[in-house]
Structure formats: structure tokens, C-alpha cells
Amino acid sequence: MSNDKVKDSALFDKIVANISKNGPLSLDSYISHALGDPDYGYYHSRDPFGTSGDFITAPEISGLFGEMCGLYLAHIAELSGLREPAIFELGPGRASLILDMRHAWQQVMPTLVTAPLHLLETSPRLRCIQQDLLSGVNFFFHENLDHLPAQPIFAIANEFFDALPVSQAILRQNANDGGGIWRHRLVGLLNGQLGFIDGPPLSPEEVSDWALEILQTEETDPLPSSVINNHTIAEYCPLAVTYAGKIAHHLRAYGGACLIIDYGRDGQSGGSLQAVANHQPVDVFYQPGSADLSHWVDFSAIRRAAEGAGARLVGPITQGEFLRNIGIIQRSEALAKMADVETRRGLFAAVDRLVSNQHMGSAFKVALMLPPGAGLPPGFTTCSEGAALS
Numbered sequence: 369m370s371n372d373k374v375k376d377s378a379l380f381d382k383i384v385a386n387i388s389k390n391g392p393l394s395l396d397s398y399i400s401h402a403l404g405d406p407d408y409g410y411y412h413s414r415d416p417f418g419t420s421g422d423f424i425t426a427p428e429i430s431g432l433f434g435e436m437c438g439l440y441l442a443h444i445a446e447l448s449g450l451r452e453p454a455i456f457e458l459g460p461g462r463a464s465l466i467l468d469m470r471h472a473w474q475q476v477m478p479t480l481v482t483a484p485l486h487l488l489e490t491s492p493r494l495r496c497i498q499q500d501l502l503s504g505v506n507f508f509f510h511e512n513l514d515h516l517p518a519q520p521i522f523a524i525a526n527e528f529f530d531a532l533p534v535s536q537a538i539l540r541q542n543a544n545d546g547g548g549i550w551r552h553r554l555v556g557l558l559n560g561q562l563g564f565i566d567g568p569p570l571s572p573e574e575v576s577d578w579a580l581e582i583l584q585t586e587e588t589d590p591l592p593s594s595v596i597n598n599h600t601i602a603e604y605c606p607l608a609v610t611y612a613g614k615i616a617h618h619l620r621a622y623g624g625a626c627l628i629i630d631y632g633r634d635g636q637s638g639g640s641l642q643a644v645a646n647h648q649p650v651d652v653f654y655q656p657g658s659a660d661l662s663h664w665v666d667f668s669a670i671r672r673a674a675e676g677a678g679a680r681l682v683g684p685i686t687q688g689e690f691l692r693n694i695g696i697i698q699r700s701e702a703l704a705k706m707a708d709v710e711t712r713r714g715l716f717a718a719v720d721r722l723v724s725n726q727h728m729g730s731a732f733k734v735a736l737m738l739p740p741g742a743g744l745p746p747g748f749t750t751c752s753e754g755a756a757l758s
């Protein structure tokens with residue numbers, strides 16, 4: 369047996385022992401174990417990025433992505449007129465994005481390079497990689513968002529929210545009157561294997577937090593009421609709501625902005641939880657700790673959390689639209705003029721991957737969290753504030 373196999377079955381055994389002792393787990397607790405177990409969790413035991421890992425994120429595709437995000441945040445920082453801001457990144461991965469942003473700031477706004485840098489990262493393995501790559505930089509690691517610095521923050525979260533543990537509920541309809549109740553979907557043991565089992569009904573507060581009344585009544589929602597039927601699955605990411613609320617609270621108190629980029633929708637996506645191991649889709653219970661588990665981000669839940677804490681969320685718009693709005697095509701054409709044929713080809717292929725609808729352009733969305741105010745910031749002028757986007 370390979371070392372990885374031993375580790376994978378070790379986490380399975382640990383989770384099974386936990387369920388046998390304490391009963392079924394909520395889905396988000398199961399995902400927390402699978403991704404974050406200190407010994408065998410997916411993010412703790414491997415580097416998931418790049419061609420040898422399970423996924424390639426936008427900053428890993430091209431340095432141009434980080435450069436454009438850096439130039440954009442510098443412009444927003446300049447417009448805000450705020451002094452002594454801090455920089456904050458949620459889930460820095462291999463630190464490619466922050467390094468590319470700092471490179472851009474060096475040219476246009478060196479004060480952002482010397483500003484203190486705060487990183488939310490829980491994986492010891494990725495912290496080591498980030499520490500090496502950021503040697504000489506004044507930065508601080510955070511385990512959660514409880515100790516943000518008392519100053520304005522300009523923040524970015526790329527493919528962070530999709531990696532947070534999500535919960536699910538399932539609609540069980542009553543055959544007699546068609547009425548139904550939402551039940552938690554828990555993780556239990558079925559013939560010695562991990563599987564979904566029905567849990568208790570959602571409380572009225574949970575139905576409201578998950579916005580399930582909206583799901584059942586709004587025709588314009590990405591999951592319109594016409595497709596709500598027996599066994600429909602709904603998702604809710606408690607940590608996303610907590611983190612969005614904390615950032616919003618901070619922005620309201622001190623000012624700044626937070627750019628959020630992720631695949632998702634402006635509403636529920638239903639059962640979007642997916643598992644990927646070795647570039648292949650696998651069952652969500654496949655060898656816990658060896659597969660990446662992620663879900664489609666519900667930007668409407670992030671907006672509700674932002675508004676609940678007195679801030680606002682502009683967008684989402686598609687990544688393709690956002691990057692075009694902020695000039696990625698013009699920038700790539702300018703770079704291409706100075707490049708040899710092969711580099712130019714690589715550059716245009718990377719831009720296509722980032723903006724075209726066949727690749728990341730439409731599945732990925734971009735939103736900007738801001739302190740309360742009115743009007744649309746640059747980059748989002750094509751969006752109607754709070755418009756639904758599926």
C-alpha cells in the first residue's frame with residue numbers, strides 16, 4: 369500500500385469512529401474533517417495546485433490575472449483616498465496572486481507594497497510555501513477573522529469561498545397534500561460506508577437564513593419554483609456567511625474594499641458540492657482527505673451577510689465581463705507587441721482561458737464588497753446593483 373493510501377484510509381477510519389461514537393455528522397463538519405484534519409486533511413497533507421495537483425486557479429494560469437486585480441485594487445484604493453491601509457488576502461494558495469499584485473503595485477502605488485499584509489490561511493503546508501515566497505515581506509497569518517487590524521483594508525479572495533465547508537438540506541414532500549419540509553442532509557454510515565442520511569427538519573430560523581422561502585416563491589431565482597420538487601437540494605455555507613459578515617463589519621467601520629472572485633451564482637445552485645481527485649470527478653465520499661471538495665458560491669448569501677453588517681456587495685458580474693471592463697484585452701495586446709511569437713501565443717491562450725465563456729469567463733463571477741454608499745465602482749458599471757445573475 370502506498371503512503372497516500374494508508375493516510376486516506378486512516379482519515380476514513382477516524383471519521384467512521386467519530387460517527388459510531390457521536391452519531392451522524394453535519395455535511396459541513398464532514399467537509400471540515402476531509403479538508404482540514406490536521407494530520408490527513410486535503411489542504412493539510414498536500415499542495416493541490418498546478419498541473420500535478422487537482423486544480424489550476426486563475427493566478428496559476430497567467431500572471432496577468434494578478435496584475436489586473438492588483439491594478440484594479442490600487443485604483444479603488446486611490447479613489448477611496450484612505451490613508452495607511454492594510455492588504456488582506458483570504459486563502460492565498462501558492463501566493464502567486466499576491467506576488468503578482470505586489471509586482472503591479474511596485475509600478476503604480478508602492479505604498480501598497482509597504483502596507484502590512486494579512487493572510488487568512490489554515491493549512492500549515494501552504495503557510496510554509498507562502499512564507500518562503502514572501503520572505504522579506506511584512507506579513508501576518510490569521511487563523512480566522514477575529515483579529516483584523518484597526519485600519520482600512522483592501523482585500524481579495526480568489527477561489528476561497530468555494531473551498532469552505534457547505535451544508536445541504538433536502539426537500540421531503542408529503543405525498544397527500546404536496547406540502548414539504550426541508551431536512552438537514554447528514555453524513556452517516558450505510559453498510560459500513562459513508563453516505564447521506566436525512567436529519568432533523570430545518571428550524572424556521574434556518575429556513576430564513578438559508579433563504580428557502582425565496583427559493584420556493586421567486587420565479588427569477590436560478591432555481592425557479594417550477595423546478596422545486598421532492599428531493600430538491602439546497603446549500604448553505606455557514607463559514608462564508610460568518611466571514612462575509614466580518615469583512616463587511618470591518619469595511620463599514622474602517623473603509624476599504626474586498627474583491628471576491630469565485631465560481632458560483634447570484635442565488636442557490638442546488639446540490640453543487642463536487643469532489644475532484646487527480647483531475648477526475650469522484651464521489652464526495654471518495655477516500656476522505658484525498659479529494660478536493662468544493663461548491664458553487666451563492667453570492668446572494670454573501671450579499672445578505674454584507675448588508676446585514678451594514679456594507680454592500682456590488683455585482684456579481686462574470687469574470688469575463690469584469691476582466692474586459694478593466695482592460696485585460698488592451699493590456700495583453702500591449703504586452704504581445706513586446707513578445708516573441710511563442711510567448712504571444714501563450715499570452716492570448718491564457719487570456720482566452722480567463723475570459724471566454726467556454727472556459728472560466730462565465731462560470732466565474734466577480735463581486736466587490738464596499739462600505740455603504742451609492743453608485744457603481746469602476747469595473748462594474750455594466751451591472752445593475754443587486755441584479756440577479758445565474
Ligand code: SAH
Binds near residue numbers: 459464
Ligand atoms: N487564492 C488562491 C488559492 C485558492 S485555494 C488561488 O487563487 O490560487 C483555497 C485557499 O484557501 C488555500 O490556500 C486553502 O488552504 C485556503 N483555505 C481553505 N479553507 C480555509 C479556511 N477554512 N480558512 C482559511 N483558509 C482556508
